[in-house]
Amino acid sequence: MKRSQKTITIQDVARKAGVSVSTVSRVMNGKDDVAEETIEKVQAVVHELGYASSLAARGMRSHRTNVIGLIMPDVASYYCQEIMRGVNREIARLDKDLIIYTSGVAEKENIAQHERSYVALLNGSITDGVVVVTPTATQFSTHAPLVIVDPNNETPDYLAVIATNREGALAVMKYLTGLGHRRIGYITGRMELTSSKQRLQGYKDGLDAAGIPLDGDLIAVGDYTTETAAVCARKLLALPDRPTAIFASNDMSAMGVYQVAGELGLQIPEDLSVVGFDNIREAALLNPPLTTVDQFIEKMGSTAIKVLVQMVKGETISSNSVEDNLFKIPTQLVIRESCASMSQHSPEQSTGS
Amino acid sequence: MKRSQKTITIQDVARKAGVSVSTVSRVMNGKDDVAEETIEKVQAVVHELGYASSLAARGMRSHRTNVIGLIMPDVASYYCQEIMRGVNREIARLDKDLIIYTSGVAEKENIAQHERSYVALLNGSITDGVVVVTPTATQFSTHAPLVIVDPNNETPDYLAVIATNREGALAVMKYLTGLGHRRIGYITGRMELTSSKQRLQGYKDGLDAAGIPLDGDLIAVGDYTTETAAVCARKLLALPDRPTAIFASNDMSAMGVYQVAGELGLQIPEDLSVVGFDNIREAALLNPPLTTVDQFIEKMGSTAIKVLVQMVKGETISSNSVEDNLFKIPTQLVIRESCASMSQHSPEQSTGS
DNA sequence: CTGTTAGCGCGTTCAA
C-alpha cells in the first residue's frame, strides 16, 4: 500500500543540493543567470528526488498556470466527445494543459449549482480560464476568462460559441419542401435546451417560407433519445394523413424513425423521407445513409479554446464571425440517400381524407 | 469580452463585511462558533461579491482538497467511458470532486512523460490522490496515494485494479472447445498492452487444456479496431483449412469479423462461430447477438476510487480480493447466439486437406 | 465569539 507521507518540496531539493530555494526555482524556470554546474547539480537532485513543483503554490504566486479548465455536462455523449476532441486538439497545438470536470453526475436540481461551484473551484487558482459546455447556470462568480459552448439560456455577459441551429433546420426544410413534401413531421429534442428550441424555430420558419400552414399534430415532443423518438415516430405515422417526411431534431432520434419505419414495413426513402441533425458517425452507416446537418461540433470545441486563450493573453477577440458576444459556427446540410422527392414516392395507399 | 481583472479574495470579503479574514474563513467552512448575525452578514457579502475560495490556497494550507484526479489515455473509447461512468458514480456517492486529465493527445513517445508530469501536477497540490488508467509509465514521482487501473507494465509499487483477462479468455476457449471447435482463429489486440498479452495467453492456455496444438497461422495480429480486425478476419477465413470459430480479443474486433462474414456469405453461427471480449452495449444488438466476456469495466472504475479514497483517509485496504497489490475484478462469459456447436454446423464444403 | 499570528510551497524582488 506504499504510502510515503511527506510530499517533497523545493526546500528538500535546495537542502540536498546545497543551494538556496531561489536557486532551485531559477533552475526550474530556466532562467539563464545560473552557473552551468549549479544547474546540473540541481537537476540531478530534482531527478533523484522526483521533485515537481506544486501547481497550487506556483499558480498562487505567478497567477498563470497554463492550464485550461473544461466543464462538461457529461463525457459519454457523442456531442461531448466531439467537443473534447476539438478541445484536445487545440490544447495540444497551443501547448497548454487541460483539466476536465463533469457536472453531469449530480441530480438535475443541482447542476447549475455544481457548475457555478466548479467554475469557482477551477478559476483563479489552478486554471487560467474556463470553457463551460451547455451550461444550465447563467451566472458565474468568476472574474477570469470564461467561454460558453452552446448556452442553454441567455448569457449576455459571456462570450459563447454556438451552432447555427435555426439556419441548419431551415436548410433542411428548404430541401424537403423543394423535394415537394408538404406533410413534414417533426420530432423535437429536449425542449428546455436552446438548441432544441432553435431547431424547432427553423422547422416552423421553413414551413412558413414554403407557405405551408403549421399543423400541431405533426410536431412530436422527443428528448434527443432513440427510444423516445421511436414513440414519436409511431404516433406521427399513425396519423390519418401521415407525413411523407420526418425531420428528427438529431441523428439519434432519426435512428428511432428508421426503426419504426422498419416495423411498419415502410421503405426509406420511397415511402418516407427522413432527415436528422448532427451528422454523427453512424449517420453515414445507416441503411440508407442518413441525410443530416453537420454542425461541426469538434470545431466548436477548438474554437472555444482558441478564443479563450486569446482572452487569457489579454488580446482582443478578432473575428468577423463574432457579433453580440456570439461565435457562430455555420452548419451544413449533408445530403445522402434518406430522402426522395414526392414524384418518386411509391404511389401507396392514399391514407387520410 | 467582459474581463474584470482582479480576482476577489477573502480579504476583500473581510474588509467589506467589517470582520477579519479568519472570521470569513470560519463562515466559509461552516464552523459553529460564529454569531448568527455575523454569519449572515458575511454570507451576504460573499454572495454580493461572488466570492469563492481559491482551491490552490486552500489545498496548500489544509493539505486536503477533497478532489480526486483521474488520468486517462483518452476520453473517447468505450473502455474509458465505462471507467469514467464508474468513477463518476463513486465520486458522487462519496461526495468528492473529480478532475480528469487526458494524456492521449500527445505523440506516442511522450505519453509516459506526460503521465508522469500530470501525476506530479495534480498531486500534492490540488488533488488528494490520483487514479491512472492503463499507464505507459511505470514509475511516478509522487508520494501521494495512487491507484492504477489495468497497468500495462509491472508496477509492483502501486496498487492496481485489473480484470482477469487470461481467465476470461480461458473461459471462452473452454466454451468453444466444449462446443467441439478445434480450428479456432484468434485476433489479437494491441500487443504492447498487457490486456492483449493476457488474453492471448488465455487463448493459448485454452488450446493447451483441450490438447489442441498451437497453429501460428490461426493467430492474426490486430489492434482492437474494427478495421484491422476485418483485415485479420479476411486472412483467417482465406486459410486452406479455415477456422470454424474466431475469437476476437475485443468486441470492436468481433464486429470486423461479422462484417467479413457478411461479405463472404458466411452465416453466423452456422458457418462460423464468433466470440468477442468486453461486452460493449452494441454486442447484444448485433445480429446475431454476440457471445462475449463481460469485464465489468465500470466496476473497475468505481473500485479504483473506493480504494483510493480509503488510502487517502489512511485506512488500511481491507479486501479478500487483493493480493500482490492487485485488485482482481472477475470477468464473466456472456453466452448469446453467435456460437454453434460443431454438430450443428452447416455440412459445408469441406475445405482444406 | 472574534481578531491576531504564523506558516503552507513557491516565485520574485533586492542585496550581497
Added chain:
DNA sequence: TTGAACGCGCTAACAG
C-alpha cells in the same frame, strides 16, 4: 551568480 526576505490566499492555532 547566489541567498534572504517577502507575499500570494488561505486555514489553524492561540489569544483576547
